[in-house]
Amino acid sequence: MQEVTRHFRAMNTDVRVAILAGDPKEANRYIDQVEALFADTEGRLSRFLPDSELSALNTAAGRPFQASAMLFEVVHAAVEAARMTNGIFDPTVLPSLIAAGYDRSFELLGDQPAGRAAGWRGSWRDIRLDPSARTITIPQGCALDLGGIGKGWAVDRAVELLSDWVSFGVDAGGDLYVGGRRHDRPWRIGVADPRFPGRDLLQLQLEDRAVATSSVIRRRWVRGGEVMHHIIDPRTGNPASSRVIAATVVADSVAQAEVLAKAAIILGEEQGLRLIEGVGARGLLVLANNDYVMSTTLQGMTYA
Template identity: 35%
Template sequence: MDTVITIEIVKAQPDDACHERVSRAFGWFDHVEQRCSRFVESSELSMLFRSETGTPVSVSPLLFQLIEFALAVSQASGGAFDPTVGQAMAARGYNRNFRTGQETSHQPHATRETSYRDVVLNREGGTVTLLKPMVLDLGAVAKGFAMDLAAAELGCFTGYAINAGGDVLVRGRNSVDAPWRIGIKNPRKPAELIETLVVSDGAVCTSGDYERPRPDGQPGHHIIQPQTGESASIVASVTVVAATAMLADALSTASFVLGRKRGLRMLESQGVDGLIISPRLELYATSGLSKYRR
């Protein structure tokens, strides 16, 4: 997933069983990547979009759940979030594995006019049907999904913090028996913090225009406006606090594309809190974010 993953745990008397759970927690990140990454030629996702168009394909429950969630967010956001942007991302230089640098040459030529509505799920049969040639990109949900799966392994600890490249999921209290403090980067000076949130249980995920510039050196970044295929540019960053990392991850991307007003409305409607930062570093928050500010 091209990111550094750390897990900080809090427990008075760790035992071997708990250490084994930490190992399993780390393992989920590789497992999700190997199944759900378009950059892995042998992944289940890659095999799906290489399948014959219009043919139902049986997929694992894990991949089905991830695609189903991505489509639900697509619908809730009116298409601002759309996993069918993979071809547009590849055309802008995001066609290499970020970790190895290897180009993904296995991806099919996709129809330009695709949307999440061209993906059909059959829950009873556990199948996915792609109605048009397309490249699915699940990057905006897969990392959060892996974080949630990892967290499910850590119930034996009184507190923990999973940090995956700055996206954080915490439970309980830290090693000094205080809520976890999570910094939000200044999108114009990422080495500095612009805000700090105090969270005991939940996930904090950020989407920012400073995170992955275009590899080809052209202006732009990795967060695509699905309707235009260009980098979204209305805001500089969006941070979301939610019960799960998958939800926070997806909604931060959707709200980034929607912009300040529509993004805040969506976050409020989904019952989560968030902070949207404009290119001029103006801060706009949901009504409930104040409970996390100190």
């Protein structure tokens, strides 16, 4: 058995796929399917591609939009995630993201002059889904961002493609899933220290688990002399301002872990951990004072 790995770029992040296989050619055929899945997902769900299906949906605000099965499924998942978090996760924050200066792919951002506040943008409650017609209707002035949950959804679908393999991993920029055991031991996943690149706070020992990490440290820019980041608090329309600067969540699915990590940063450590543990997940939250808090149920998964 050997570990067959491949790295590729998709959805504005680095993706790594690994399969422990006796037949490397067969493993690579499966990885081809995963790479094609990510390319298709990016082509449909990216808000940065003017010809993506998501861009077409946003342009069609105010009237029913005939959606592909993928777009409909991801928007439905986003609405359910908003319901689970009582609106702390909200896919309609795109106008606020743009108002904060995140109007293009992150690597193209630089210092920017002060901008105007976003106008009315609606909320997740204003999204209308018609499963029988497979249409999505968002109100005028509203626009969706599916970046994080879309990436998590893609990893979860990749896991389904790889489910025939005993041992595998899919990592999309820290949103990842590990299946089975690696060389008869649990997979070891490092939780990076957001303040010191290259250093881990701790390592997790995982089997058949999803992990997602969100941080306000990595994606930052300056607008009008003010430091901004990409995690918007939908209650204010501004970047989140809690004491939590990074959140790592272990859950059953990557999409759920991604949603919970972002929600915890918005809510802060007490409410954030309560939300995470309330749905049976586990979390580690890094605070601005260089301390961190974690679920007691996560301690048994750590490796010193």
